Amino acid sequence: MPDSFKAGYVAIVGRPNVGKSTLLNRLLGQKISIVTPKPQTTRNRILGIHTLPGAQILFLDTPGIHRSDQRFNREMVRAALRGAAEADLILWMVDAEAPETPDDLLILEELKGTKAPVFLLINKVDRVVKDLLLPLIDRFKDRLPLQEIVPLSATAGDNVDRLMALVLRALPAGQPFYPEDQVTDRSERFLIAELVREQAFQLLRQELPYAVAVTVEQVREREGTPAGEGHALVDVGATLYVEKASQKGIVIGAGGQMLKQIGQRSRREIEALLGRRVNLQLHVKVREGWRKDERALRELGYLEQG
Numbered sequence: 001m002p003d004s005f006k007a008g009y010v011a012i013v014g015r016p017n018v019g020k021s022t023l024l025n026r027l028l029g030q031k032i033s034i035v036t037p038k039p040q041t042t043r044n045r046i047l048g049i050h051t052l053p054g055a056q057i058l059f060l061d062t063p064g065i066h067r068s069d070q071r072f073n074r075e076m077v078r079a080a081l082r083g084a085a086e087a088d089l090i091l092w093m094v095d096a097e098a099p100e101t102p103d104d105l106l107i108l109e110e111l112k113g114t115k116a117p118v119f120l121l122i123n124k125v126d127r128v129v130k131d132l133l134l135p136l137i138d139r140f141k142d143r144l145p146l147q148e149i150v151p152l153s154a155t156a157g158d159n160v161d162r163l164m165a166l167v168l169r170a171l172p173a174g175q176p177f178y179p180e181d182q183v184t185d186r187s188e189r190f191l192i193a194e195l196v197r198e199q200a201f202q203l204l205r206q207e208l209p210y211a212v213a214v215t216v217e218q219v220r221e222r223e224g225t226p227a228g229e230g231h232a233l234v235d236v237g238a239t240l241y242v243e244k245a246s247q248k249g250i251v252i253g254a255g256g257q258m259l260k261q262i263g264q265r266s267r268r269e270i271e272a273l274l275g276r277r278v279n280l281q282l283h284v285k286v287r288e289g290w291r292k293d294e295r296a297l298r299e300l301g302y303l304e305q306g
Contacts, residue, residue: 006055007174008088010167013080013111015103016040016064018095019123023154024048024061027164032184032191033061034198038209040064041201043076043302045083047185049178055168056176060087065110066103072291075302081110089170090114091163093121096128096136096151108143117147117170121163126153188274189216190301195269196238196282199262200251208250213241213290213300222279232276241287241300251284259284 012020016039024046025031033046046061062080066073084090092111094104111118120140125133137149148166152159178185193214201209218237225233240262242248252259259282267280290296297303 004054005173005175006168006171007058007176008171009058009060009086010089010091010171011060011062011083011087011116012091012093013062013065013084013107014093014121015066015095015101015107018064018093019154020064020093021046021061023091023093023121023123023152023160024059026154026157026160027057027059028183030183032186034194034201036198036201036209038201040066040073040076040210041198044190045079049183049185051176051178051180051182052168055171056178056180057167057171058177064103065107067106070291071294072297072302075297084110084114084116087116088172089167090116090118091121091167092118093123094140096122096124096133100139111144118144119148119150119163119166119170120144120146122149122151123154125151126156126158189219191273192216192219192236192270193238195273196240196262196266198269199265200240202265203258203262204251208242208247211243211247211291212251213287213302215239215241215300221276225277233279234274234276235279235281236270237281237283239283239285241285241290243287243289243291245286248284248286 012024014020021033021035021042024033028048028050032048034041042061042063048059050057050059060083062083063076065077065080068074092107133151141149150159150163152163193216197212197214200212216238218235220235222233222235240251242251263280263282267278270280271278287296
């Protein structure tokens with residue numbers, strides 16, 4: 001390994017729905033973090049590993065930081081703040097269309113105590129008049145020492161290459177933490193569960209998606225099917241948990257149509273992830289008030305340790 005090799009953790013932080021997961025997927029060149037139009041889609045810290053000839057960047061996609069009295073939401077915010085505290089570099093993303101909210105000010109206060117350099121990323125610049133950007137930049141740069149300010153569009157890819165170059169320049173010297181072909185530290189089952197939850201978020205209305213958690217009980221290649229990418233058949237079994245019996249009926253839908261639709265769309269995503277054919281079996285169970293239950297949060301993987 002050359003002496004000039006660089007490696008470090010880069011936390012992507014911001015309030016809900018500013019485009020953090022979209023940016024992570026764009027930086028990696030593949031999808032590992034789910035994306036929906038609904039805020040607070042990301043519930044866990046997602047590590048994306050980007051290995052280059054002279055560097056390994058460990059991007060942390062974090063849950064949206066926001067004020068909340070709910071135990072579940074507080075745990076998500078705690079996970080995001082821990083990600084920022086552990087990082088060598090922080091990418092603070094704001095929305096150019098709505099650049100200053102109480103949640104942005106909360107993040108600003110949290111970042112004042114950080115020792116890591118901070119880049120301010122102004123996302124969705126393709127949606128605003130360019131003359132509005134300079135006053136926005138001036139407003140933020142006077143409140144926090146910022147190493148870089150990068151206007152970009154995570155969706156369109158505008159200025160993302162420049163961001164990557166700046167990140168590489170700011171990384172500390174080090175050795176790779178993971179094998180060069182690894183793209184995340186999350187398990188296959190975690191990624192599958194996220195893909196199912198993504199479709200539930202996309203298809204279910206109003207507040208119901210937030211009451212849904214997903215676990216994967218089985219990922220098993222079926223014996224007797226042809227081996228090789230695109231030919232092997234994998235049996236996947238997953239369960240969608242809701243908080244009330246009435247929610248279970250909505251997730252299943254009339255004649256099972258909603259669950260069938262979630263399953264069909266999820267299966268396509270899982271096949272793209274695994275590179276194999278998938279037989280997906282979904283079940284729906286009630287776990288009363290799981291978002292307020294410490295034991296349930298721990299078992300479902302939402303409660304941070306320590």
